Amino acid sequence: MSTPQRIALAQSGDVTVVTFNDSKIIDDLSIQELGQELANLVEKEDRQKIVLNFGAVEFLSSAALGKLISFEKKVRAKKVKLILTNIRPEIYEVFAITKLTKLFTIKDDEADALAVL
Template sequence: MSTPRRISINESGDISVVTFNDSKIIDEQEIQELGQELYDLVERDNRAKIVLNFGEVEFLSSAALGKLISFEKKSRGKKAKLVLTNIRPEIYEVFMITKLTKLFTIKDDEADALAVL
């Protein structure tokens, strides 16, 4: 497996905890790379439990949100469980407005996210 550039992955038992390496996820090329690295988690690596930790993310574009939605669908198709955590209030507000809080399981912190998987 090639080393991902856009994400870092730590294992907590059988759960993959993914943190984003970029604080601003807005560049189209970077979003494409990020999407592929996320897809590889479920398609190539067959990871079944994934926590996406947004602790370092200050801003995401609508294209990045679209990539997250695609990743959620791909994860569901592979029977992988996905939980989002540590989302800043201003980003969480976008999730609320766009009703993505109904699509994603979102927890306040990593411990809560690990507990539901």
């Protein structure tokens, strides 16, 4: 498997913690790469518990949100547990307005996410 460029991975027990390398996820190429790297976690690597830590992310485009929704569908189909954490208030507001807070499980921080997985 190739080394991910857009994400960094860490293990906490049986949970894969994903942090994003880009603070702004806006251009099409990086969004496509990000989507593929996330998809590989469930399609090729068979990860069963994933925490997406948005601590470094300052801005997400609508296309990036679309990739997250696609990823959520893949995760749900494979019965993988997924939790999002450390979402900045201005990004969380977009999740709330678009009702994505109902689609995703969101915790304040990584420790909270790990505690429920």
